[in-house]
Amino acid sequence: MDINRREFFKFCGVGIAASSLAALGMAPEPAFAESARHFKLANTKESRNTCPYCSVGCGLIMYSRGSGGKNVSQEIFHIEGDADHPVNRGTLCPKGAGLIDFIRSPNRLQYPQVREAGSNEWKRLSWDDALTRITRLMKDDRDANFIEKNDAGQTVNRWLTTGFLAASAASSEAGYMTHKVVRSLGILGFDNQARV
Amino acid sequence: MSSKILEPGEIESAAMTPPFVQLPPTDLFAQRAMRLDSLSEGHPMSAYLSLLASVCRAQQTVLDAPPNLPELNASNLSAALEHDMPPLAVDTLLHDSGWQTQLDAWLEAFTTQDEKRPDAVLTALQQLRQADTEQRRIWATALLGGRFSEVPEALVPFLGAALQLAWQHWLQAIDVEAIREREDQTECPCCGSLPVAGVVHQRRPIDGVRYLLCSLCATEWHYVRLKCSHCKSTRELDYLHFDDSPYGIKAEACPDCHTYLKQLYLEIAPNGEAVTADLASLDLDIRLADQGLQRRTPNLLLAPGGEGHAGK
Numbered sequence: 001m002d003i004n005r006r007e008f009f010k011f012c013g014v015g016i017a018a019s020s021l022a023a024l025g026m027a028p029e030p031a032f033a034e035s036a037r038h039f040k041l042a043n044t045k046e047s048r049n050t051c052p053y054c055s056v057g058c059g060l061i062m063y064s065r066g067s068g069g070k071n072v073s074q075e076i077f078h079i080e081g082d083a084d085h086p087v088n089r090g091t092l093c094p095k096g097a098g099l100i101d102f103i104r105s106p107n108r109l110q111y112p113q114v115r116e117a118g119s120n121e122w123k124r125l126s127w128d129d130a131l132t133r134i135t136r137l138m139k140d141d142r143d144a145n146f147i148e149k150n151d152a153g154q155t156v157n158r159w160l161t162t163g164f165l166a167a168s169a170a171s172s173e174a175g176y177m178t179h180k181v182v183r184s185l186g187i188l189g190f191d192n193q194a195r196v
Numbered sequence: 197m198s199s200k201i202l203e204p205g206e207i208e209s210a211a212m213t214p215p216f217v218q219l220p221p222t223d224l225f226a227q228r229a230m231r232l233d234s235l236s237e238g239h240p241m242s243a244y245l246s247l248l249a250s251v252c253r254a255q256q257t258v259l260d261a262p263p264n265l266p267e268l269n270a271s272n273l274s275a276a277l278e279h280d281m282p283p284l285a286v287d288t289l290l291h292d293s294g295w296q297t298q299l300d301a302w303l304e305a306f307t308t309q310d311e312k313r314p315d316a317v318l319t320a321l322q323q324l325r326q327a328d329t330e331q332r333r334i335w336a337t338a339l340l341g342g343r344f345s346e347v348p349e350a351l352v353p354f355l356g357a358a359l360q361l362a363w364q365h366w367l368q369a370i371d372v373e374a375i376r377e378r379e380d381q382t383e384c385p386c387c388g389s390l391p392v393a394g395v396v397h398q399r400r401p402i403d404g405v406r407y408l409l410c411s412l413c414a415t416e417w418h419y420v421r422l423k424c425s426h427c428k429s430t431r432e433l434d435y436l437h438f439d440d441s442p443y444g445i446k447a448e449a450c451p452d453c454h455t456y457l458k459q460l461y462l463e464i465a466p467n468g469e470a471v472t473a474d475l476a477s478l479d480l481d482i483r484l485a486d487q488g489l490q491r492r493t494p495n496l497l498l499a500p501g502g503e504g505h506a507g508k
Binding site for chain 1: 201212213214240241243244247314315316317320341342343344345348349350352353402403404405406420421422433434435436437438439446478479480481482483485486487490491492493494495497498499500501502
Protein backbone atom coordinates (compact mmCIF):
# COMPACT_ATOMS: atom_id res chain seq x y z
CA MET A 1 0.00 0.00 0.00
CA ASP A 2 1.25 3.44 -0.86
CA ILE A 3 1.63 4.90 2.58
CA ASN A 4 3.00 8.19 1.30
CA ARG A 5 -0.40 9.20 0.02
CA ARG A 6 -2.16 8.77 3.36
CA GLU A 7 -4.26 11.80 4.25
CA PHE A 8 -4.79 13.26 7.66
CA PHE A 9 -8.12 12.43 9.26
CA LYS A 10 -9.16 16.04 9.35
CA PHE A 11 -12.59 16.80 10.72
CA CYS A 12 -13.13 20.53 10.75
CA GLY A 13 -15.94 23.07 10.54
CA VAL A 14 -15.49 23.82 6.85
CA GLY A 15 -15.01 20.18 5.92
CA ILE A 16 -18.28 18.89 7.36
CA ALA A 17 -19.95 19.75 4.05
CA ALA A 18 -17.75 17.13 2.37
CA SER A 19 -18.03 14.52 5.12
CA SER A 20 -20.17 11.40 5.35
CA LEU A 21 -22.50 13.38 7.61
CA ALA A 22 -23.46 15.83 4.88
CA ALA A 23 -23.36 13.22 2.11
CA LEU A 24 -26.03 11.22 3.95
CA GLY A 25 -28.07 14.31 4.73
CA MET A 26 -27.26 14.21 8.43
CA ALA A 27 -24.99 17.20 8.94
CA PRO A 28 -25.29 18.80 12.37
CA GLU A 29 -26.43 22.40 12.72
CA PRO A 30 -23.69 24.91 11.85
CA ALA A 31 -23.81 25.93 15.52
CA PHE A 32 -22.13 22.59 16.36
CA ALA A 33 -18.86 23.52 14.70
CA GLU A 34 -19.14 27.08 15.91
CA SER A 35 -19.66 26.14 19.55
CA ALA A 36 -16.65 23.81 19.48
CA ARG A 37 -14.54 26.91 18.95
CA HIS A 38 -15.83 28.52 22.10
CA PHE A 39 -15.67 25.68 24.60
CA LYS A 40 -12.87 26.00 27.08
CA LEU A 41 -10.11 23.62 26.08
CA ALA A 42 -8.55 22.21 29.21
CA ASN A 43 -4.97 21.10 29.32
CA THR A 44 -3.66 18.33 31.53
CA LYS A 45 -0.05 17.29 31.69
CA GLU A 46 0.88 13.75 32.60
CA SER A 47 4.47 13.16 33.59
CA ARG A 48 6.51 10.26 34.93
CA ASN A 49 8.45 10.43 38.15
CA THR A 50 9.84 8.17 40.87
CA CYS A 51 8.39 7.93 44.35
CA PRO A 52 10.76 9.69 46.79
CA TYR A 53 10.00 7.58 49.84
CA CYS A 54 12.14 4.47 49.69
CA SER A 55 14.71 2.63 47.65
CA VAL A 56 12.15 0.41 45.91
CA GLY A 57 11.75 3.35 43.50
CA CYS A 58 8.16 2.88 42.36
CA GLY A 59 7.17 4.60 39.12
CA LEU A 60 4.56 7.35 39.29
CA ILE A 61 2.38 9.27 36.87
CA MET A 62 1.65 12.79 38.04
CA TYR A 63 -1.27 14.76 36.59
CA SER A 64 -1.10 18.52 36.58
CA ARG A 65 -3.23 21.39 35.33
CA GLY A 66 -1.97 24.52 33.65
CA SER A 67 -0.45 24.96 30.24
CA GLY A 68 3.12 25.24 31.42
CA GLY A 69 3.32 28.71 29.88
CA LYS A 70 5.60 31.27 31.42
CA ASN A 71 3.00 32.96 33.61
CA VAL A 72 0.95 29.90 34.45
CA SER A 73 1.82 27.91 37.50
CA GLN A 74 1.16 24.20 37.20
CA GLU A 75 -0.74 22.44 39.91
CA ILE A 76 -0.50 18.71 40.53
CA PHE A 77 -3.96 17.32 41.25
CA HIS A 78 -3.47 13.56 41.11
CA ILE A 79 -0.72 10.97 41.45
CA GLU A 80 -1.02 7.29 40.62
CA GLY A 81 1.28 4.32 40.12
CA ASP A 82 2.77 3.94 36.64
CA ALA A 83 1.29 0.75 35.20
CA ASP A 84 4.15 0.50 32.69
CA HIS A 85 6.83 0.59 35.39
CA PRO A 86 8.37 -2.87 35.90
CA VAL A 87 8.96 -2.32 39.62
CA ASN A 88 5.42 -1.62 40.79
CA ARG A 89 3.14 -2.19 37.76
CA GLY A 90 0.87 0.65 38.75
CA THR A 91 0.61 -0.18 42.44
CA LEU A 92 1.68 1.96 45.39
CA CYS A 93 2.04 1.39 49.13
CA PRO A 94 -0.11 3.51 51.47
CA LYS A 95 2.62 6.12 51.79
CA GLY A 96 3.07 6.36 48.03
CA ALA A 97 -0.69 6.46 47.52
CA GLY A 98 -0.82 9.53 49.75
CA LEU A 99 1.88 11.46 47.90
CA ILE A 100 -0.48 14.21 46.80
CA ASP A 101 -0.85 15.25 50.45
CA PHE A 102 2.92 15.13 50.82
CA ILE A 103 3.20 17.67 48.00
CA ARG A 104 0.51 19.92 49.40
CA SER A 105 1.49 19.55 53.07
CA PRO A 106 1.53 22.89 54.92
CA ASN A 107 4.47 21.49 56.93
CA ARG A 108 6.63 21.07 53.85
CA LEU A 109 10.09 22.60 54.07
CA GLN A 110 10.32 25.44 51.60
CA TYR A 111 13.39 27.32 52.79
CA PRO A 112 16.42 26.65 55.01
CA GLN A 113 16.07 27.06 58.76
CA VAL A 114 18.54 26.76 61.61
CA ARG A 115 18.17 25.85 65.27
CA GLU A 116 21.18 27.13 67.15
CA ALA A 117 22.81 24.95 69.80
CA GLY A 118 21.00 25.46 73.09
CA SER A 119 18.02 27.15 71.48
CA ASN A 120 14.58 25.61 70.86
CA GLU A 121 13.64 28.06 68.14
CA TRP A 122 13.92 27.60 64.38
CA LYS A 123 15.21 30.66 62.55
CA ARG A 124 14.86 31.26 58.81
CA LEU A 125 17.99 32.12 56.83
CA SER A 126 18.89 32.63 53.18
CA TRP A 127 20.19 29.84 50.94
CA ASP A 128 23.53 31.67 50.64
CA ASP A 129 23.89 31.93 54.41
CA ALA A 130 22.83 28.33 54.89
CA LEU A 131 25.29 26.94 52.35
CA THR A 132 28.13 29.12 53.66
CA ARG A 133 27.38 27.97 57.16
CA ILE A 134 27.22 24.29 56.23
CA THR A 135 30.52 24.43 54.35
CA ARG A 136 32.16 26.34 57.22
CA LEU A 137 31.00 23.76 59.77
CA MET A 138 32.03 20.87 57.54
CA LYS A 139 35.46 22.36 56.97
CA ASP A 140 35.98 23.02 60.67
CA ASP A 141 34.89 19.51 61.62
CA ARG A 142 37.02 17.94 58.91
CA ASP A 143 40.10 19.97 59.86
CA ALA A 144 39.65 18.93 63.49
CA ASN A 145 38.87 15.26 63.04
CA PHE A 146 40.33 14.07 59.73
CA ILE A 147 42.41 10.90 60.12
CA GLU A 148 45.18 10.76 57.58
CA LYS A 149 47.08 7.71 58.85
CA ASN A 150 46.12 4.87 61.16
CA ASP A 151 48.13 3.58 64.10
CA ALA A 152 50.25 1.43 61.81
CA GLY A 153 51.20 4.49 59.76
CA GLN A 154 49.21 3.50 56.70
CA THR A 155 47.38 6.24 54.75
CA VAL A 156 43.60 5.94 55.30
CA ASN A 157 42.20 9.50 54.76
CA ARG A 158 39.08 9.02 56.90
CA TRP A 159 36.58 11.56 58.13
CA LEU A 160 34.36 9.71 60.60
CA THR A 161 32.69 12.55 62.51
CA THR A 162 30.30 13.60 59.73
CA GLY A 163 27.69 11.54 57.87
CA PHE A 164 25.71 12.21 54.70
CA LEU A 165 22.14 11.33 53.79
CA ALA A 166 21.12 11.57 50.11
CA ALA A 167 17.88 10.86 48.27
CA SER A 168 16.40 7.37 48.02
CA ALA A 169 14.88 8.11 44.63
CA ALA A 170 18.11 9.40 43.12
CA SER A 171 19.04 8.13 39.67
CA SER A 172 22.21 6.13 39.03
CA GLU A 173 23.90 9.31 37.82
CA ALA A 174 22.98 11.24 40.96
CA GLY A 175 24.13 8.27 43.05
CA TYR A 176 27.46 8.27 41.22
CA MET A 177 27.96 11.97 41.86
CA THR A 178 26.99 11.64 45.52
CA HIS A 179 29.52 8.85 45.89
CA LYS A 180 32.30 10.83 44.23
CA VAL A 181 31.71 13.99 46.27
CA VAL A 182 31.22 12.31 49.62
CA ARG A 183 33.96 9.69 49.33
CA SER A 184 36.45 12.29 48.05
CA LEU A 185 36.00 14.14 51.31
CA GLY A 186 36.76 10.96 53.24
CA ILE A 187 33.27 10.46 54.67
CA LEU A 188 32.48 6.79 55.24
CA GLY A 189 28.97 7.07 56.67
CA PHE A 190 26.53 7.91 53.90
CA ASP A 191 23.27 6.47 52.78
CA ASN A 192 20.88 6.77 49.85
CA GLN A 193 18.02 4.99 51.56
CA ALA A 194 15.51 6.90 53.62
CA ARG A 195 14.98 3.73 55.71
CA VAL A 196 11.28 3.10 55.45
CA MET B 197 -9.69 9.49 40.44
CA SER B 198 -8.50 7.52 43.42
CA SER B 199 -5.11 6.08 44.20
CA LYS B 200 -4.99 2.40 44.82
CA ILE B 201 -3.74 0.49 47.82
CA LEU B 202 -3.12 -3.24 47.52
CA GLU B 203 -5.46 -5.62 49.31
CA PRO B 204 -4.22 -9.06 50.45
CA GLY B 205 -3.89 -11.49 47.56
CA GLU B 206 -3.58 -8.82 44.93
CA ILE B 207 0.19 -8.80 44.79
CA GLU B 208 0.30 -11.77 42.42
CA SER B 209 -1.99 -10.18 39.87
CA ALA B 210 -0.24 -6.84 40.24
CA ALA B 211 3.11 -8.44 39.50
CA MET B 212 1.83 -9.70 36.17
CA THR B 213 3.08 -8.24 32.93
CA PRO B 214 0.07 -6.95 31.00
CA PRO B 215 -0.78 -9.11 27.96
CA PHE B 216 0.58 -7.59 24.76
CA VAL B 217 -2.49 -8.25 22.67
CA GLN B 218 -6.16 -8.45 23.54
CA LEU B 219 -8.70 -9.63 21.00
CA PRO B 220 -12.08 -7.88 20.92
CA PRO B 221 -15.06 -9.48 22.70
CA THR B 222 -17.35 -11.38 20.31
CA ASP B 223 -20.22 -8.98 21.03
CA LEU B 224 -18.21 -5.80 20.40
CA PHE B 225 -20.47 -4.64 17.56
CA ALA B 226 -23.57 -5.13 19.72
CA GLN B 227 -21.88 -3.13 22.50
CA ARG B 228 -21.10 -0.34 20.05
CA ALA B 229 -24.71 -0.32 18.84
CA MET B 230 -25.91 0.07 22.43
CA ARG B 231 -23.43 2.83 23.14
CA LEU B 232 -24.42 4.69 19.97
CA ASP B 233 -28.09 4.42 20.86
CA SER B 234 -27.51 6.03 24.23
CA LEU B 235 -24.99 8.59 22.91
CA SER B 236 -27.36 9.73 20.15
CA GLU B 237 -29.91 11.06 22.65
CA GLY B 238 -29.77 14.83 22.52
CA HIS B 239 -26.51 14.79 20.55
CA PRO B 240 -26.02 17.34 17.72
CA MET B 241 -25.11 14.40 15.45
CA SER B 242 -28.03 12.33 16.69
CA ALA B 243 -29.25 11.17 13.26
CA TYR B 244 -25.82 9.97 12.21
CA LEU B 245 -25.10 8.17 15.49
CA SER B 246 -28.47 6.38 15.28
CA LEU B 247 -27.70 5.33 11.72
CA LEU B 248 -24.34 3.94 12.87
CA ALA B 249 -26.09 2.05 15.67
CA SER B 250 -28.03 0.19 12.98
CA VAL B 251 -24.82 -0.28 11.03
CA CYS B 252 -23.21 -1.93 14.07
CA ARG B 253 -26.24 -4.11 14.74
CA ALA B 254 -25.99 -5.44 11.19
CA GLN B 255 -22.26 -6.08 11.75
CA GLN B 256 -23.12 -8.16 14.82
CA THR B 257 -25.83 -10.09 12.96
CA VAL B 258 -23.38 -11.16 10.28
CA LEU B 259 -20.53 -11.85 12.71
CA ASP B 260 -22.82 -14.17 14.71
CA ALA B 261 -23.99 -16.02 11.59
CA PRO B 262 -21.22 -15.55 9.03
CA PRO B 263 -21.61 -16.46 5.35
CA ASN B 264 -19.76 -19.50 4.10
CA LEU B 265 -16.13 -18.51 3.61
CA PRO B 266 -13.06 -20.51 2.72
CA GLU B 267 -10.66 -20.67 5.64
CA LEU B 268 -7.46 -18.69 5.49
CA ASN B 269 -4.32 -20.62 4.74
CA ALA B 270 -3.04 -21.65 8.20
CA SER B 271 0.58 -22.01 7.13
CA ASN B 272 0.56 -18.47 5.75
CA LEU B 273 -0.76 -17.19 9.06
CA SER B 274 1.87 -18.94 11.14
CA ALA B 275 4.64 -17.98 8.71
CA ALA B 276 3.65 -14.32 9.09
CA LEU B 277 3.67 -14.57 12.88
CA GLU B 278 7.02 -16.28 12.83
CA HIS B 279 8.51 -13.33 10.99
CA ASP B 280 6.71 -10.70 13.12
CA MET B 281 4.52 -9.66 10.22
CA PRO B 282 0.79 -8.99 10.60
CA PRO B 283 -0.96 -12.26 9.61
CA LEU B 284 -4.07 -10.44 8.35
CA ALA B 285 -2.13 -7.87 6.32
CA VAL B 286 -4.50 -5.48 4.60
CA ASP B 287 -2.77 -5.34 1.22
CA THR B 288 -2.85 -9.14 0.90
CA LEU B 289 -6.35 -9.80 2.12
CA LEU B 290 -7.96 -7.03 0.07
CA HIS B 291 -7.31 -9.37 -2.87
CA ASP B 292 -9.14 -12.18 -1.08
CA SER B 293 -12.82 -12.38 -2.05
CA GLY B 294 -13.83 -13.10 1.56
CA TRP B 295 -14.45 -9.51 2.55
CA GLN B 296 -16.62 -8.89 -0.48
CA THR B 297 -18.82 -11.82 0.54
CA GLN B 298 -19.03 -10.23 4.00
CA LEU B 299 -19.95 -6.90 2.42
CA ASP B 300 -22.84 -8.55 0.57
CA ALA B 301 -23.93 -10.29 3.76
CA TRP B 302 -23.75 -7.01 5.66
CA LEU B 303 -25.79 -5.17 2.99
CA GLU B 304 -28.35 -7.94 3.24
CA ALA B 305 -28.48 -7.79 7.04
CA PHE B 306 -28.68 -4.00 7.07
CA THR B 307 -31.47 -3.84 4.50
CA THR B 308 -33.59 -6.45 6.26
CA GLN B 309 -33.60 -4.39 9.46
CA ASP B 310 -36.86 -2.94 8.22
CA GLU B 311 -36.34 0.66 9.18
CA LYS B 312 -37.16 3.68 7.11
CA ARG B 313 -33.93 5.06 5.65
CA PRO B 314 -33.36 8.47 4.07
CA ASP B 315 -32.94 8.46 0.32
CA ALA B 316 -29.27 9.38 0.54
CA VAL B 317 -28.63 6.21 2.56
CA LEU B 318 -30.59 4.03 0.14
CA THR B 319 -28.70 5.50 -2.80
CA ALA B 320 -25.37 4.79 -1.13
CA LEU B 321 -26.35 1.19 -0.36
CA GLN B 322 -27.49 0.73 -3.93
CA GLN B 323 -24.21 2.10 -5.24
CA LEU B 324 -22.24 -0.35 -3.09
CA ARG B 325 -24.46 -3.25 -4.07
CA GLN B 326 -24.10 -2.58 -7.77
CA ALA B 327 -20.39 -1.84 -7.83
CA ASP B 328 -18.29 -4.64 -9.32
CA THR B 329 -15.59 -6.40 -7.33
CA GLU B 330 -12.81 -4.37 -8.88
CA GLN B 331 -14.45 -1.03 -8.08
CA ARG B 332 -15.13 -2.13 -4.51
CA ARG B 333 -11.55 -3.22 -4.12
CA ILE B 334 -10.31 0.17 -5.36
CA TRP B 335 -12.53 1.95 -2.84
CA ALA B 336 -11.52 -0.35 0.01
CA THR B 337 -7.84 0.04 -0.84
CA ALA B 338 -8.21 3.81 -0.76
CA LEU B 339 -10.16 3.81 2.50
CA LEU B 340 -7.76 1.49 4.35
CA GLY B 341 -4.80 3.35 2.86
CA GLY B 342 -6.11 6.55 4.42
CA ARG B 343 -6.99 8.23 1.11
CA PHE B 344 -10.45 9.27 2.24
CA SER B 345 -10.97 11.76 -0.57
CA GLU B 346 -10.82 8.94 -3.15
CA VAL B 347 -13.93 7.20 -1.81
CA PRO B 348 -17.46 8.64 -2.15
CA GLU B 349 -18.18 10.02 1.34
CA ALA B 350 -21.64 8.49 1.50
CA LEU B 351 -20.20 4.97 1.06
CA VAL B 352 -17.51 5.17 3.73
CA PRO B 353 -19.47 4.20 6.87
CA PHE B 354 -20.99 1.16 5.13
CA LEU B 355 -17.84 0.04 3.37
CA GLY B 356 -15.84 0.63 6.56
CA ALA B 357 -18.31 -1.39 8.60
CA ALA B 358 -18.13 -4.34 6.21
CA LEU B 359 -14.33 -4.27 6.28
CA GLN B 360 -14.30 -4.19 10.10
CA LEU B 361 -16.66 -7.12 10.06
CA ALA B 362 -14.57 -9.14 7.63
CA TRP B 363 -11.34 -8.58 9.54
CA GLN B 364 -12.90 -9.29 12.91
CA HIS B 365 -14.21 -12.55 11.49
CA TRP B 366 -10.76 -13.49 10.20
CA LEU B 367 -9.31 -12.57 13.57
CA GLN B 368 -10.88 -15.71 15.02
CA ALA B 369 -8.27 -17.75 13.14
CA ILE B 370 -5.38 -16.02 14.92
CA ASP B 371 -3.50 -17.62 17.77
CA VAL B 372 -2.89 -14.69 20.13
CA GLU B 373 -0.20 -16.56 22.04
CA ALA B 374 1.88 -16.72 18.89
CA ILE B 375 2.06 -12.93 18.51
CA ARG B 376 5.43 -11.83 19.82
CA GLU B 377 5.54 -8.68 21.85
CA ARG B 378 7.43 -5.84 20.26
CA GLU B 379 8.11 -2.49 21.79
CA ASP B 380 6.82 0.73 20.21
CA GLN B 381 4.45 -0.94 17.81
CA THR B 382 2.46 1.86 16.18
CA GLU B 383 0.50 -0.38 13.81
CA CYS B 384 -1.80 -3.29 14.59
CA PRO B 385 0.16 -6.54 15.09
CA CYS B 386 -2.73 -8.49 13.52
CA CYS B 387 -3.59 -6.51 10.39
CA GLY B 388 -1.03 -3.68 10.18
CA SER B 389 -3.63 -0.87 10.30
CA LEU B 390 -3.39 2.36 12.25
CA PRO B 391 -5.19 2.57 15.58
CA VAL B 392 -8.40 4.59 15.84
CA ALA B 393 -7.74 5.66 19.43
CA GLY B 394 -6.06 4.71 22.67
CA VAL B 395 -7.79 3.13 25.66
CA VAL B 396 -6.56 3.52 29.24
CA HIS B 397 -8.08 0.62 31.11
CA GLN B 398 -9.53 0.76 34.54
CA ARG B 399 -10.07 -2.84 35.66
CA ARG B 400 -7.56 -5.15 37.25
CA PRO B 401 -5.18 -6.56 36.29
CA ILE B 402 -4.63 -4.02 33.52
CA ASP B 403 -5.83 -0.86 35.27
CA GLY B 404 -3.91 2.20 34.20
CA VAL B 405 -2.44 0.41 31.15
CA ARG B 406 -2.84 1.99 27.73
CA TYR B 407 -3.74 -0.08 24.68
CA LEU B 408 -4.10 1.10 21.12
CA LEU B 409 -7.32 0.00 19.43
CA CYS B 410 -7.05 -1.11 15.81
CA SER B 411 -9.30 0.91 13.50
CA LEU B 412 -9.95 -2.14 11.35
CA CYS B 413 -9.94 -5.42 13.32
CA ALA B 414 -10.44 -3.98 16.85
CA THR B 415 -7.40 -5.78 18.27
CA GLU B 416 -5.95 -3.93 21.24
CA TRP B 417 -2.20 -3.90 21.73
CA HIS B 418 -0.15 -2.54 24.58
CA TYR B 419 1.63 0.74 23.98
CA VAL B 420 3.52 2.49 26.79
CA ARG B 421 1.70 5.54 28.13
CA LEU B 422 2.98 9.10 27.84
CA LYS B 423 4.51 8.36 24.47
CA CYS B 424 3.45 9.73 21.09
CA SER B 425 1.93 6.87 19.08
CA HIS B 426 3.22 8.39 15.86
CA CYS B 427 6.76 9.75 16.39
CA LYS B 428 7.38 7.92 19.70
CA SER B 429 8.49 11.11 21.43
CA THR B 430 8.00 11.17 25.20
CA ARG B 431 8.60 14.87 25.72
CA GLU B 432 6.08 17.49 26.79
CA LEU B 433 2.95 15.63 25.70
CA ASP B 434 -0.27 17.55 26.32
CA TYR B 435 -3.62 16.03 27.19
CA LEU B 436 -6.35 18.24 25.77
CA HIS B 437 -10.04 17.92 26.48
CA PHE B 438 -13.21 19.91 27.03
CA ASP B 439 -13.72 20.51 30.72
CA ASP B 440 -17.23 19.19 31.00
CA SER B 441 -17.14 16.55 28.28
CA PRO B 442 -18.87 13.33 29.41
CA TYR B 443 -17.12 10.99 26.96
CA GLY B 444 -13.92 10.34 28.89
CA ILE B 445 -11.83 11.42 25.90
CA LYS B 446 -8.55 13.31 26.06
CA ALA B 447 -6.33 14.01 23.08
CA GLU B 448 -2.67 13.11 23.55
CA ALA B 449 -0.99 15.88 21.58
CA CYS B 450 2.68 15.77 20.65
CA PRO B 451 4.49 19.09 20.25
CA ASP B 452 7.24 17.40 18.21
CA CYS B 453 5.17 16.03 15.32
CA HIS B 454 2.00 18.13 15.86
CA THR B 455 -0.31 15.14 15.77
CA TYR B 456 -2.73 13.90 18.37
CA LEU B 457 -4.30 10.63 19.39
CA LYS B 458 -7.68 10.56 21.08
CA GLN B 459 -7.66 8.45 24.16
CA LEU B 460 -10.54 6.98 26.15
CA TYR B 461 -10.07 6.93 29.93
CA LEU B 462 -12.32 4.19 31.24
CA GLU B 463 -11.80 5.51 34.73
CA ILE B 464 -13.70 8.67 33.68
CA ALA B 465 -16.27 6.88 31.50
CA PRO B 466 -16.52 3.27 32.72
CA ASN B 467 -19.19 2.33 30.15
CA GLY B 468 -17.30 3.95 27.30
CA GLU B 469 -16.12 2.35 24.08
CA ALA B 470 -13.41 4.05 22.07
CA VAL B 471 -14.81 4.05 18.51
CA THR B 472 -18.19 5.37 19.61
CA ALA B 473 -16.74 7.88 22.09
CA ASP B 474 -14.52 9.11 19.27
CA LEU B 475 -17.55 9.75 17.05
CA ALA B 476 -19.47 11.46 19.83
CA SER B 477 -16.58 13.79 20.59
CA LEU B 478 -15.90 15.10 17.08
CA ASP B 479 -16.27 18.63 18.41
CA LEU B 480 -12.87 18.11 20.04
CA ASP B 481 -11.40 17.28 16.60
CA ILE B 482 -12.86 20.49 15.17
CA ARG B 483 -11.23 22.48 17.93
CA LEU B 484 -7.87 20.73 17.63
CA ALA B 485 -7.85 21.18 13.84
CA ASP B 486 -8.35 24.88 14.53
CA GLN B 487 -5.26 24.82 16.69
CA GLY B 488 -3.21 23.37 13.88
CA LEU B 489 -2.98 19.85 15.29
CA GLN B 490 -3.25 16.93 12.87
CA ARG B 491 -4.85 13.55 13.32
CA ARG B 492 -3.54 10.45 11.54
CA THR B 493 -5.73 7.81 13.13
CA PRO B 494 -8.82 7.00 11.03
CA ASN B 495 -12.32 6.13 12.14
CA LEU B 496 -13.65 3.90 9.37
CA LEU B 497 -17.26 4.80 10.12
CA LEU B 498 -16.82 8.35 8.89
CA ALA B 499 -15.25 10.15 5.95
CA PRO B 500 -14.03 13.32 7.62
CA GLY B 501 -14.28 15.54 4.54
CA GLY B 502 -11.47 17.88 5.50
CA GLU B 503 -8.56 18.10 3.11
CA GLY B 504 -5.16 17.29 4.53
CA HIS B 505 -2.26 15.47 2.98
CA ALA B 506 -0.24 13.62 5.58
CA GLY B 507 2.89 13.11 3.52
CA LYS B 508 5.06 10.32 4.81
